[in-house]
Amino acid sequence: MSVDSNGGGRRRAVKKRGGRRAGCLVVLVVLGLLAALAWVGLTKGVEWARDQFGDPEDYAGPGSGAVVIQVNSGDSATVIARTLKEADVVASVDAFRNIANSRADEAAKIQPGSYEMLKKMKAVDAFNLLVDPANASVNRVTVPEGLRVVDVLTLLGKKTDFNTKQYRRALSRLELPSYAELNAEGLPEGYLFPATYDLHPDDTPQTILQAMVDRWKRSADKLGLVDGAKKLGYTPHEVMTIASLVEAEGRGDDMPKIARVIYNRLENPGTAGTIGRLEIDATVNYALGRNLGVAISPSDLDVDSPYNTRRVTGLPPGPIEAPGDDAMAAALAPAAGDWYYYVTVDLRTGETKFASNYDEFLSYKAEFTRYCQTSDAC
Template identity: 70%
Template structure:
């Protein structure tokens, strides 16, 4: 309901305090009638003369009073047909009511806001998204649709950790009505994805793994941008800029380390694996190392295939000059090889303390991983793994 102070009638600024449209109760104060003038018409003309308001102004005032005390216009039936409306983040009850009214769902904004006021706690929890409504619905019924989160028209997709950008595109294409070609094209639209400058226009590593709800109006670029936005949230929470300064790397290099950690480890081992990577980068030649990370997942990335596939020496040599092949190239690869999650990012930004230069997963079923500080210790763990493979079909 509008406040009378926000709806001044024509001439209200010049009218005396007792004029129409200014009294809080919506009625004029009683006035003493002149004894020698009678009849309704004469009285109305006198009011107009004394108040400086014409007959039109008085009529408008009467209409305004009726509007304030009358019930808001509302439809009586359940409605018919179908229309999709969009509730945006930050929308107020008035905003939603206006959207519904413009779409022909409710008869008036006031009817919806009145209904929302009566169920304020539930209305406050209306989720952004798309909703299928009928036209000419009773406002209370329209509210009932919106306060049920199960009525939001969304496609829920869970993107797991460790996927390459091409794998993300394939997953989204499988779960939506868009083609992989459309997602691949969207991946090239770096400016629209919201990537950080240091990503170099490439989305690899910046499509954050999480569960997403996409609406019917979302296009491929919108979906990918939502994933980059979620990455930004993680980067800010982990303060990647400050960590980069503290560790002596760029944010992009830290994201590259995080992707390697994601590919190589799990759980509590991640900070230790991050430390192995940093030790090898910062102390080349120590403990029998030769200045290379020697991570097989990077070779698979260079070969353009899923990262967990076993590799042969011939395959390593076939991409010997590829900068992502850490079996043959020194230092970090040019960028991330897959999308790391929160745990891997946190490990890259806060590696464990230790003198490890090697790690060997000795049990593929449990993921048990042992860390070595010397080459001889590494050979011992490697022999343990080989013995495990002789008695397990997990290898």
């Protein structure tokens, strides 16, 4: 029994010694973990301090390779800095932004456009390149008011690297509002908004034409086309058609008056000597497929087309050209008046007179005839 007891005691003593070694190991592991955590914390703290108080990361420059950067209208210095960082032109957003903030007057003059730059440039070099307008490459195209879709496509074919056929194919892929109706030829007449567009290197015929539709949508929303048309008792497409007629026939302050003449004729057929027709010459030219401002002949009036408002009553099936903001606004807010006729009595100044009855119209027409006898503008 005593032998067993001593042996048991030795075994217990051995276990105690092993327990002490295990305890020391645990302490060492814990100390190691604490040291590692301290190192991580110190490293992160240094990084945080450097981020907060040190200079932002910057490339030494001068850079190499080539990359094209696009600066869009309205881009802030921060947006430009992010674009540069994503393209690896600058090492950090802050490196560029700090320079832009310290030279704010120059930064405000950075022009929209495409810039050919190097990768891994020093931020100040990138900034200096952007503030020089000579480095901006922009293909800017102005589409004036009053163009038909075929005219727009021809213009774009001359001003861009794409041809008219490519633009024509892209028309079928445009996203238009549900109420916008294509004409018999499948053209979105009236919905390619007249404005100045900055074209970018990665643009395609579809993106260019869609930008014109999107620009039109912004004007339509701003002017309240849908609600305004409903209040007038017309569809948005009908109001766009009226706006196109106003664009073709008037200018400036006369536009709301011309819109009123159109509404009066539509809503009061047979009044003041009218015969229920709009009788707008520009629609005859559209039906004939030619420039809307061309003088028409008696034989032109017989063209068989739903667009020929000399023969058909009511509105044509859709717009005859692209109206701008002023014409759209006039169609949505016509002037108050009882006019049923208008005559432009001076082609150079555009002076137009409005008549409430047929006799008054005839007197203005005679005035125009006398004008043409002494002017080569006719």
